[in-house]
Amino acid sequence: MSRAEAARSIVVVGGGQAALAVGYFLARLRRDAAQGRRASAAEFELLESRPEGGGSWADMWPSLRLFSPSDFSSLPGMRMPQSREQTASAPEVVDYLRSYAECYELPVSYGEEVSQVSLTGDGAFQVDASGGSRRADAVVMATGTWGRPFVPSVTGADGFGGRQLHSREYAGPDEFQGMRVGVVGGGNSGAQIAADLQPSAQVTWVTRRKPRFLPDDVGGRELFAAATQQVEGRGRGVADLGDIVALPPVRAARDRGLRARWDLHSLTHAGARWNDGAVTPLDAVIWCTGFRPDLAPLRSLDLDRTAGAPRTRSDLATASANLPGLYFVGYGDWCGPASATLVGVGRVARATVADIGSSGGGARSNERAVTR
Structure with missing residues (x-):
């Protein structure tokens, strides 16, 4: 045989x-x-x-x-x-x-x-x-x-008094109306969920570094071309262009003032503590961490x-x-x-x-x- x-x-x-x-x-x-x-x-x-x-x-x-x-x-x-x-x-x-x-x-x-x-x-x-x-x-x-789902180890997370969930559990903004929500993650899911929540919640967007948006004019065709080049082993991959695709809802949220902070020190029972010692109160944290x-x-x-x-x-x-x-x-x-x-x-x-x-x-x- x-x-x-x-x-x-x-x-x-x-x-x-x-x-x-x-x-x-x-x-x-x-x-x-x-x-x-x-x-x-x-x-x-x-x-x-x-x-x-x-x-x-x-x-x-x-x-x-x-x-x-x-x-x-x-x-x-x-x-x-x-x-x-x-x-x-x-x-x-x-x-x-x-x-x-x-x-x-x-x-x-x-x-x-x-x-x-x-x-x-x-x-x-x-x-x-x-x-x-x-x-x-x-x-x-x-x-x-x-x-x-992956959730990183963050000092104080075990003692946070609010709700914690991963992006895979996120079902939309309705349950967060009027709440103070920390969205942790500098990729597409973090940007999209922060943008989705912005009209109805007080959003604090937390990333490890300054978010890298793709240029606004980079859309699906350009991403397809980059992915094809990556598959064929030539040129740069999609990740080399940036971390976040500026879809219309993300661009709109950014234009309304959505900004990220990348100076998180730890979580406390009440919220997020920054490197300068200040604390931002939070009712929930959504981990968009892959x-x-x-x-x-x-x-x-x-x-x-x-x-x-x-x-x-x-x-x-x-x-x-x-x-x-x-x-x-x-x-x-x-x-x-x-x-x-x-x-x-x-x-x-x-x-x-x-x-x-x-x-x-x-x-x-x-x-x-x-x-x-």
Whole structure:
């Protein structure tokens, strides 16, 4: 049996944009096999913990919008419909992702919480999920980061007397009417949430350094071009242009006087203490401080790591360096430039599926210890 014939089953853990992009290319392999253009194609399944499609976009706050126009925010094979506004809202992205899965008849099993991925005695993978266990010759992790919010260690945070929440819990400005709210974070989520709150709350925007706004005339087309250059390994990446996209609501808030402070010393029971000793009273703090890869199901595997992230192959950034048949798609630049974006994930998904198709996923060659 050749290596290309070895991978009989593939499990994709996740059902959001990265998982769907991988599913698209796996479905294309299956179609090619059915039409006689290749000898065979593995069976595959996407396991999504949520009860329905849309990925983490279904949990975003109502005012969140894409940075890029629909033409530059599409997954492979299906263009996102034009938005009613300049860029698509989170609910519009959810509708698109659900339509995408239906259009390509991707085998997504919803409500399947994956608890563990482990190695079997013969080197294949066992994927334990709420609906039962699956054996897989290759596993693609596409769980994203939404399930693992990051909150930095800030002096006094444990003693703050008000409400604390992460941006993933933010549901809009209504519950903060008239309140004094600290928004911590100098990226896009911090700027957008501060702007969203500004008309109804007293906002104190806290960043680590002076916010870096992209020029106002840098819109979706320019971001798409920068992301493309980053994917192709030429030119500067999106992050080199700045940290914050000046979307219309953000520009409006800035023009109304929204400013950041980057001299936070600590939190007190009553609010924020600055380096000069002054205190700003706060009723709530929203941490817009990002996420980490949600890879808890891999805790029993002996993964080589670099700077906390699983080490990947030099020739394919999505492939585990020491566990053949294990892949990572959609977590950020460490597993492929722009792979955490709608516009960028298609390229790394295609390369990943090509590797699985040509090597059988390599799961049967695993000889590493299963547990630490």
